[in-house]
Amino acid sequence: MNLPSKLLEEAVEAFASLPGIGKKTALRLALHLHKEKQQATDFIAHAITNFKNNISQCKECHNICDSEVCDICANPLRETDIICVVEDLRDVIAVENTAQFRGKYHVLGGVINPMEGVGPDDIQIESLIARITGSEVKELILALPSTMEGDTTTFYITKKLKDVDLKVSTLARGIPIGGELEYADEVTLGRSILERVNYQKG
Amino acid sequence: MNLPSKLLEEAVEAFASLPGIGKKTALRLALHLHKEKQQATDFIAHAITNFKNNISQCKECHNICDSEVCDICANPLRETDIICVVEDLRDVIAVENTAQFRGKYHVLGGVINPMEGVGPDDIQIESLIARITGSEVKELILALPSTMEGDTTTFYITKKLKDVDLKVSTLARGIPIGGELEYADEVTLGRSILERVNYQKG
Numbered sequence: 485m486n487l488p489s490k491l492l493e494e495a496v497e498a499f500a501s502l503p504g505i506g507k508k509t510a511l512r513l514a515l516h517l518h519k520e521k522q523q524a525t526d527f528i529a530h531a532i533t534n535f536k537n538n539i540s541q542c543k544e545c546h547n548i549c550d551s552e553v554c555d556i557c558a559n560p561l562r563e564t565d566i567i568c569v570v571e572d573l574r575d576v577i578a579v580e581n582t583a584q585f586r587g588k589y590h591v592l593g594g595v596i597n598p599m600e601g602v603g604p605d606d607i608q609i610e611s612l613i614a615r616i617t618g619s620e621v622k623e624l625i626l627a628l629p630s631t632m633e634g635d636t637t638t639f640y641i642t643k644k645l646k647d648v649d650l651k652v653s654t655l656a657r658g659i660p661i662g663g664e665l666e667y668a669d670e671v672t673l674g675r676s677i678l679e680r681v682n683y684q685k686g
Numbered sequence: 687m688n689l690p691s692k693l694l695e696e697a698v699e700a701f702a703s704l705p706g707i708g709k710k711t712a713l714r715l716a717l718h719l720h721k722e723k724q725q726a727t728d729f730i731a732h733a734i735t736n737f738k739n740n741i742s743q744c745k746e747c748h749n750i751c752d753s754e755v756c757d758i759c760a761n762p763l764r765e766t767d768i769i770c771v772v773e774d775l776r777d778v779i780a781v782e783n784t785a786q787f788r789g790k791y792h793v794l795g796g797v798i799n800p801m802e803g804v805g806p807d808d809i810q811i812e813s814l815i816a817r818i819t820g821s822e823v824k825e826l827i828l829a830l831p832s833t834m835e836g837d838t839t840t841f842y843i844t845k846k847l848k849d850v851d852l853k854v855s856t857l858a859r860g861i862p863i864g865g866e867l868e869y870a871d872e873v874t875l876g877r878s879i880l881e882r883v884n885y886q887k888g
Contacts, residue, residue: 485779489752491737492775498733501726502715513704515774517738518750519796524703525738529731531700535693536719536727548720550691572717573694577687594721 485511544615546608547591548573556589563587565622569612569641571595571629579627587625590615595628595637604640613644623651630657687713746817748810749793750775758790765789767824771814771843773797773831781829789827792817797830797839806842815846825853832859 485507487493492514499510517525541547542554549555556562556576566587570576576589592607616624626641628634642652658676659668668676687709689695694716701712719727743749744756751757758764758778768789772778778791794809818826828843830836844854860878861870870878 488756489741489750491741491752492750494733495737498730503718511776514737516705517734518741522738525734528700529735531696532719532727533731535697535716536724539691539693539720548691548694550693554690574713
C-alpha cells in the first residue's frame with residue numbers, strides 16, 4: 485500500500501501490529517481517528533498506556549486485577565480445595581459464565597509453545613506447584629485449550645505433580661450440546677464414543 | 687462482560703470505540719498488549735498521538751499528507767484539467783491502483799449524511815467550487831460511493847455547478863468484470879441494460 489504520509493504509515497503500522505488487524509483495517513482505523521475529535525485519540529492512547537503501566541496481578545492466582553488479591557481469591561464463599569487452571573482471563577470469564585464452578589482459579593498466562601519461544605518457566609507453572617504443595621487443595625481441573633500446545637502444557641503439569649497426592653482432571657471432550665453428529669470431526673466423535681457415559685435410566 | 691479490573695475495562699472501552707471492533711475483540715487486543723513488551727504499547731500510543739497531532743492536509747486537494755502540497759498535486763506530469771472527486775484517501779488509493787486516471791483529486795473527507803449530522807459545510811465542497819471557478823478544469827469525475835449518502839452528495843455538487851461550464855461525469859455502474867448475471871442484483875443489472883454500450887465490431 486502506497487500511503488502519502490509517513491505519519492499515517494506509522495499509525496497504520498501501529499494498528500497492524502495488533503493481532504487480527506491487517507493493513508487495510510489498520511488504515512480504516514487510522515482514518516477514523518483522523519476524522520474524530522482529538523479527545524478520541526487521546527483517550528485511546530491514555531487508556532492503553534495507563535493499563536500497561538499500572539495493571540497488576542493477583543498474587544494468588546495471577547489473574548489480572550487492580551489490587552493485590554483478585555475478587556475471586558478474596559471471596560470467602562469460594563471453595564478452596566479445588567483449583568481450575570486456565571490459560572488467561574478470557575477463560576476465567578468463560579468458566580465463570582457457566583456458573584458450574586465455585587472453586588478458585590490459577591491463570592498460567594499462556595501455554596507451553598516452543599515455536600513461539602514460550603517454555604514452562606515463562607508461564608505460571610512454578611507458582612502453581614508452590615501453591616498446591618502443603619495446601620488443602622484436593623483437585624486440579626486443567627481447563628487448557630484442546631490444541632497441541634494446550635495438551636503439552638496439561639501433560640507437563642501432570643508429570644510435575646505425579647508424586648503429589650491430588651486428583652487431576654481435564655475437561656470432558658465430546659459433541660457440543662445441540663451439535664449434529666454428521667458435522668462433528670472424527671477425532672471429537674471418536675473421543676465421545678471412547679469416553680461415553682452411562683445414561684441415567686428413568 | 688464482567689472484568690476484574692477498572693484499568694482493563696478502560697483499555698477495552700478504548701479499543702471498542704474504534705469502528706468494527708466489539709467488546710470481545712477489544713479484550714483480546716488489551717490482553718495481547720498485556721502479554722507484549724512495554725515498547726509495543728508505547729509505540730502504538732505514540733504513533734496514533736503523533737499522527738493525530740501532526741498530520742496535515744494538502745491545501746489543494748485536501749488529501750492527508752505531511753507537507754503543504756501532496757505528491758499528486760505537486761506532480762507536474764499529472765493532468766490539471768480533470769479532477770476526480772472522492773470521499774477519502776482510501777478511494778484515492780483505489781483509483782490510483784487502476785492506473786486509468788492521470789488527473790488530480792479532490793478529497794471531500796466524507797459525504798453528506800444528515801443522519802450523522804454531516805452537512806455540505808462539513809466536507810470540502812466549498813473549496814471544490816472555489817478550486818474550479820476560474821480555473822482550467824474541464825471535467826469533474828464524481829467518484830462517490832453508490833449509496834444514498836454518496837448519491838445525495840453527487841446530486842448536491844452537480845446542482846451547485848449547474849451554471850459552471852464544465853463536464854460532470856460519474857462512475858459507470860454495471861456488472862463487475864468476471865461477474866455472473868444470475869448473481870447480480872436487479873438494480874445493478876437494470877442499470878447495466880439502460881446504460882448499455884455499443885459493442886466494437888471487428
